[in-house]
Amino acid sequence: MGQTILILGGYGNTGRLLARLLLLETDVNLYIAGRNREKALTTAEQLNKEYHTNRVRGIYADASKVNTLKKAFEKVDFVLIT
Secondary structure, rough: OOEEEEOOOOOOHHHHHHHHHHHHHHHOOOEEOOHHHHHHHHHHHHHHHHOOOEEEEEEEOOOOEEEEEEEHHHOEEEEEOO
């Protein structure tokens, strides 16, 4: 398994653009994260379909709740905050 990047705010405009670029140009796994779990899951599903992959997962992480960040960051190699 390759490296994993978490995009906090990954279902927003900038996050989706970065995810698309990373899917096109790298072989990294992506976690789309934000405080709305459903939006994160939906965005991950859309990206997986669009790029015919299974490298994207949606997860819950709220920047105002440290415990959710700690849990999310344990699983990744790098974090992008958008």
